[in-house]
Amino acid sequence: MRRTDKEIKDHIELYEILSKGQIIRLAMAMNNEPYVVPMNYGFKDGELYLHSALEGKKIEMLRKNPVVCFEVSVDTELKTSPSSCGWTFCFRSVIGRGKAHILTDEKSKIEGLDIIMRHFGSMENSYKPEAVAKTCVIKIVIDELTGKMSPVGRE
Numbered sequence: 041m042r043r044t045d046k047e048i049k050d051h052i053e054l055y056e057i058l059s060k061g062q063i064i065r066l067a068m069a070m071n072n073e074p075y076v077v078p079m080n081y082g083f084k085d086g087e088l089y090l091h092s093a094l095e096g097k098k099i100e101m102l103r104k105n106p107v108v109c110f111e112v113s114v115d116t117e118l119k120t121s122p123s124s125c126g127w128t129f130c131f132r133s134v135i136g137r138g139k140a141h142i143l144t145d146e147k148s149k150i151e152g153l154d155i156i157m158r159h160f161g162s163m164e165n166s167y168k169p170e171a172v173a174k175t176c177v178i179k180i181v182i183d184e185l186t187g188k189m190s191p192v193g194r195e
Contacts, residue, residue: 048187082156
């Protein structure tokens with residue numbers, strides 16, 4: 041990272057950002073073609089969980105190349121100034137890399153869906169078996185995380 045003064049190195053803070061975030065931007069690539077999609081997600085124990093339709097461009101790409109990159113931002117706020125050069129954006133963010141695994145058995149899919157629901161505050165969850173069967177649940181095992189905050193030392 042060029043601006044090491046803005047780097048977040050503490051894994052507890054990196055995990056706090058992932059726990060607080062609501063939207064993840066998931067980046068994939070296939071045949072030298074990049075693709076980014078915003079999604080909601082759940083985070084637990086160093087793993088991310090997402091849900092999707094069973095088919096589509098994203099799933100096709102993940103089946104062929106499960107290596108992904110992702111970004112999550114929190115605490116975003118635009119700070120304006122009388123001078124255009126004084127404008128800035130406050131934020132904390134993480135960028136990570138990992139490998140996506142498409143979960144296929146009902147038990148694992150339900151566990152993943154529960155993690156997503158708990159991420160947003162729903163503790164008691166139930167799912168119709170036919171809905172679970174029509175849902176793709178993706179687990180991303182995180183291999184690498186970096187973090188950044190602006191301005192420096194923002195609390």
